[in-house]
Amino acid sequence: MADALHAFVAGYPIRHSRSPLIHGHWLKTHGLAGSYRAIEVAPDNFANFVTGMRQAGLVGGNITLPHKEAAFVLADHLDAAAEEIGAVNTLWFRDGALWGGNTDAYGFAANLDANSPGWDKGRSAVVLGAGGASRAIVCALKQRGFSDIRIVNRTLGRAQELADRFGEGVSAHSWAAVPELTRDADLIVNTTSLGMEGKDELEIDLASAKPNALVTDIVYVPLVTPLLHAARACGLKTVDGLGMLLHQAVPGFEHWFGKRPEVTAELRDLVLADMAKR
Numbered sequence: 507m508a509d510a511l512h513a514f515v516a517g518y519p520i521r522h523s524r525s526p527l528i529h530g531h532w533l534k535t536h537g538l539a540g541s542y543r544a545i546e547v548a549p550d551n552f553a554n555f556v557t558g559m560r561q562a563g564l565v566g567g568n569i570t571l572p573h574k575e576a577a578f579v580l581a582d583h584l585d586a587a588a589e590e591i592g593a594v595n596t597l598w599f600r601d602g603a604l605w606g607g608n609t610d611a612y613g614f615a616a617n618l619d620a621n622s623p624g625w626d627k628g629r630s631a632v633v634l635g636a637g638g639a640s641r642a643i644v645c646a647l648k649q650r651g652f653s654d655i656r657i658v659n660r661t662l663g664r665a666q667e668l669a670d671r672f673g674e675g676v677s678a679h680s681w682a683a684v685p686e687l688t689r690d691a692d693l694i695v696n697t698t699s700l701g702m703e704g705k706d707e708l709e710i711d712l713a714s715a716k717p718n719a720l721v722t723d724i725v726y727v728p729l730v731t732p733l734l735h736a737a738r739a740c741g742l743k744t745v746d747g748l749g750m751l752l753h754q755a756v757p758g759f760e761h762w763f764g765k766r767p768e769v770t771a772e773l774r775d776l777v778l779a780d781m782a783k784r
Contacts, residue, residue: 510539513762514567516555520544522784524777525568528755531776532767540763547573556580556597556604565762566598568755574608574638581606591641592671595754598761607761610642613754615650618722620753620769621745625720626650628692632684633657634710635698636664639724643697644672656687688715696723696733712740723747727781748774 515525521544529542545567547555552573557580559566569577577594578584585607588594594606618625631652633640636659647655655676659665665678679687688694694715710733712721721737726747734744752769760766 510541511565511763512540512563513542513565513758514545515542515570516545516547516552516567516573517570518546518548518572520546520570523570524751524780525570525755527777527780528752528773529759531773532759532765533763536763536765536767538763538765542567549573549576552576553580559597559604560599566596566758567762568758569595569597577606580604587611587642587645590645593638593641596758596761598758605761607757608642609754609757610639610750611646611649612757613750613752614643614724615646616753616756616769617747617749618720618745621749622720622743625693626652628652628720630654630691631656631693631695632687632691634684634694634696635659636661636668636678637697640668640697641671643695643724644668644676647693648672648675652693656691658684658687685711685714688712688719690716691719692716694719694721694733694737696725696731699725710736712736712742715740715742717741718743720745724750726751729778729781748777752777 515523523544526542526544533540574593574595581594582603583605588606588608591608593608596607596609598605629652631647633643636657644655653675656679657665657668658679658681660681662680669676669678720743722745723731723733724747725731729746737744756767
């Protein structure tokens with residue numbers, strides 16, 4: 507029997523992570539000997555943790571807040587998505603070297619592919635928020651051929667930084683411009699924490715949005731965020747953010763355990779049941 511392989515998710519704090527549930531399900535589904543666990547690592551100990559991974563018997567893992575930029579610096583090699591986004595959420599060993607990747611852009615696009623095929627026929631998108639998550643979204647949109655990406659942020663300077671980072675076809679706007687910007691947008695994406703449980707609501711008027719616009723939120727607790735409620739009330743098509751969490755996990759599992767897992771209705775139901783318990 508093959509040796510058991512051990513992977514992890516590291517963050518601070520980490521207790522709310524659903525990654526062990528997802529990867530544990532796939533390990534069981536594929537009948538693999540191995541484990542995937544959550545490890546809380548304080549920022550001042552993160553570099554030691556990464557350099558000690560192999561000695562600790564770990565084949566790799568996921569990196570979440572607040573360590574994604576630190577992991578970017580610590581990896582020996584980076585995949586193209588990590589280079590472009592400037593952050594790492596997945597670590598693995600290849601030929602003795604530590605690789606860092608970013609699967610958020612992949613997860614975002616794969617979620618929309620699964621739940622709204624043809625979404626990438628659009629050309630204009632409004633991205634709400636200019637934090638770390640929005641980098642991955644802009645990266646995915648550029649990869650899929652969106653040529654007019656409008657980043658909206660309460661602090662215009664942050665939106666401008668992001669627009670400058672990605673260059674041609676990406677513009678920065680203040681929050682006041684949202685009604686005008688959404689009027690002809692094919693896709694509207696929320697990357698902010700507004701609308702999450704315990705956070706302020708995201709108040710946005712979608713009455714003037716294109717009738718065939720697609721609205722999606724990368725927040726998945728609650729599953730139907732205030733933005734998605736507002737979109738549905740206007741008769742717009744919506745995709746929730748849970749699929750992004752599930753799909754972004756696929757490449758890492760393949761790197762560590764050698765099998766490409768599938769995002770199934772059974773897995774989604776498993777995570778929804780866990781969300782209902784908490």
